Structure formats: structure tokens, C-alpha cells
Amino acid sequence: MTVVSAKDARVAPRVWIGLVIWAGYLGLIYVVQALSGIPYDTWGDSAGNLFLGAGLSLIIATILLALTTTLLGWWRPALYDRNRSRHRWPIFIPILFAVAAAMNLAGTDWSSYSGAFLAASLTLALVGFTEEIVNRGLLLVGFRTRVSEGWVWFLTSALFGLSHFVNVALGADAAGTVQQVFFAFLAGTVFYILRRTTGSLWAAMLLHGLWDFSVFAAGVGTPSDIAYVANVVEPLAGLLGLACVVFVIRGSKERIPGN
Template sequence: MTTTAPSALRVRPRIWIGLVIWLAYLVLVFAVQSASGIPYQEWGDSAGNLFFGGGVSLIVATVLLAITTSLLGWWRPALFDRERSRHRWPIVVPILVVVAAGMNLAGTDWASYSGAFLAASVVLLLVGFTEELVNRGLLIVALRSRLHEGWVWFISSALFGLGHYINVLLGAPAGDTTIQVFAAFLGGTAFYIFRRTTGSLIWAMALHGLWDFSVFATGVGHAGDITAIANVVYLFTGFLGLAFVAFVIRGSKERADVATAPSTGGSASIPAE
């Protein structure tokens, strides 16, 4: 089933454009979060720390990414695949992530949340929009201009994971962050599978925001034992994603073949895979 039809883009997709956007996003987030003067490990101490330490950078990034995507004219290919994966059953992987997030929320100590802290933490849901648009939206559009879909999955997921190393510069322990990087690679694979099985990045954005919010929520007060089980489910789901991802890659026809708009000085199409 075709989700989107080829259309003219303002700027022809190039791999370097996606890499520049990925790097610029990390630099922006690091700069804004560093300017707050609030160490990464102190975000959970108060509503103000959370909002100014993490929330402001996400608000700024959301605005700038929306402008960037509009200038490139990449909204449709960033948010939608032309065709959904022929194999839909791997959607069980992101569904299990939903289950793990639900377990986190069920084990959260909601009595420890103040109204202000809850409002500040809701802003963190924007991470689903920003990180997905960068890593499994704009970066994927760029990678698809030249690479086979298998490399598109691997590189986008690997860069998503590696991007979390900026937390070390913000005060997070290197060892814990390395574990987070690997977990992010697994999570990125699950989000990629969600995009391919639904044909849309929007569902992955929603799931990403939900998962990150649920993980943060468990750090407030005293979380229940079920959250430890949620971590096991998430890890199992990640390895399941590695086993299943080939099925959503197989037969992909997502190589960019859209023409650039005349205003960019070109109308030649990019060869399809």
C-alpha cells in the first residue's frame, strides 16, 4: 500500500545534509543545556531544574527543526514512507515497548509529583518529536539518497545511540552513559521498525516521547518493583528488534527518487533502488 507519492523537494537529499543536521542538533542541545548551568544529574531535583536544564533546549530545537524541515521541503519523506513494510508482524517489537512504558508508569510514585514538576516533565515529551525527526526523519531521508535500507537502519540507529554521549559532557557518568548508548541503539531499532510497519514516523515520535517520559518518571520518589521488570522487557524487546529488523528492510523501495524543485536548479530524479 502506497503511503506517499513522489513529490518535488526544495533541496535534493544528500548524506552530508543529514549528518550536519544530526551534529547541529547535538551542538544546540549541548549549548542550551550547558548554558543553564544545571548538571544532568540534578534535573530531577526540582521543576525549575527540569524545565531549564532539559525542557528549554527541546523547545528551541523543536522550533528550529520545524523551520529547517520546511526550508528543505522534506516534511513528507521525513514523516512518511512511500510504502509500508511487506511484513507487518514485527510491529510486536514497538508494542512491547508500549507495554514496558506502561509498566514504568504503573510503578511510578505519582504521590511524589507536584503539579509544577509534572508540568515541567510533560515538556520532555517533545524529545519524541525532536530526536525522531532528526534521527529517523531527516537523517533517514538523507541516507536514503545513496544507501541501501539496511545501512539506513544501522547508521541512523547507531548515530542515535552515539548522540547520547553528550550526557557525559553534561555531567553523567561515562559508564552509565555507555549502557544508555547501547540501549538507545536497541530502542532506535524498535522505533525504526515502528516507522516501517506503520509507514509513518508519527507513531514512533509518540512512542519515543512516552518511553522517555516513563523512564524519567520512575526516578521521582520511590518506584515500584514492576519498573525493574520493565527494564528486562525493554532489553528483551531490543534484542528481538535486532532479530526482526531484517524483515522490515527486505524489499524496501524507499531509496529517494523524488525530483528537486526547479528553484534549486535541478529537476533530475535520484535513481531508485
């Protein structure tokens, strides 16, 4: 794997840059979704609601994040680790997470989908790019210039979880969002493990997008029982991730020098 340092970038990585991008992404998502005038809990009512309420903001964010990453020159450190984790076996955890996503899709009531609604819901997969490039991409690059890898895992996963509080401002139930924040922290740990075991962010982007799409798909119509089993498998994978994440952190040499 190619060695990454701050001198490889057009703009030297800094923690504050990663944090500004993280906050800017949340602000963008909030503003675009709020301007749509479509409450969070009505996105599933129609294809138009879903596209304007969620899909449009993700399309705009994808374009702006790609432009930002290009201008910074951070694509390489954002997408690739210097070395894969010495312990590859924890990859069973994101595989288990993928099984949960497959259960959601298997249990989805596809007869309730129209062609337009399916097309609109596919835009939700873009969250795999946007949230991963922000949290385990650009934010991770910033943190790697200043803190140890253990803190990189914890801070990126914690901020990923906390970012879901923006849903409350968009009309989501507060109590349910608190639970979502915790589950997102667990999921963030799984995605971090996948990055470390593969040495790349691409697989985490794909898994993240698949999971979010599968969760929404299972919520349309009346899902079969296997989709409910996925609600047990997914947090189980996250808890296993907490127990095993130390193995992909131990011995890592991902600190980005040059600041």
C-alpha cells in the same frame, strides 16, 4: 502512499545535509543545556532544574527543527515511507516496548510529583519529536539517497545511540552512558521497525516521547516493583528488534532518487 523523490523537496536531499542537522541538533542541545548551569544529575531535584536543564532546550530545538524541515521541504519524506513493510507482524516489538513504558508509568510514585514538576517533566515528551525527526526523519532521508535500506537502519540507529555521548559532557557518568548508548541503539531499531510497519514516523514519535517521559517519571520518588520489570522488558524488545529488523528491510523500495 505518495511516491517521494528528491524533486518533491525545495532542497534536494543529500547525506551531508542530514549529518549537519544531526550534529547541529547535538550542538544546540549541548549549548543550551550547558548555559543553564544545571548539571545533568540534578535535573530531577526541582521543576526549575528540569525545565531549564532539559525542557527549554527541547522547546527551542522543536521550533528550529520544524522551521528547518519546512525550509528544506522534507516533511513528506521525513514523515512517510513510500510503502509500508510487507511484513507487518514485527509491530509486536514496539508494542512490547510500549508495554514497558506502561509498566514504568504504573510503577511511578505519583505522590512525589507536584503540579509544577509534572508540567516540567511533560516537556520531556518533546524528545519524541526532536530525536525522531532528526534521526529517523531528516537523517534517514539523507541516507536513503545513497545507501541501501539495511544501511539506513544501521546508520540511523547507530548515530542515534552515539548521540547520547553528549550527556557525558553535561555531567553524566561515563560508564552508565556507554550502556545508555547501546540501549539507545536497540531502541532506535524498535522505532525504525515501527516506522516501517506503519509507514509513518508519527507512531515512533509518540512511542519515543512516551518512553522517555515514563523513564524519568519512574525515577521520581520510590517506584514499585513493576517499574523494575520494565528495565528487563525494554532491552528484550530491543534484542527482538535486532533479530527481526531484517523482515521490515527485506524488499523495501524506499531509495530516494533524483541525486
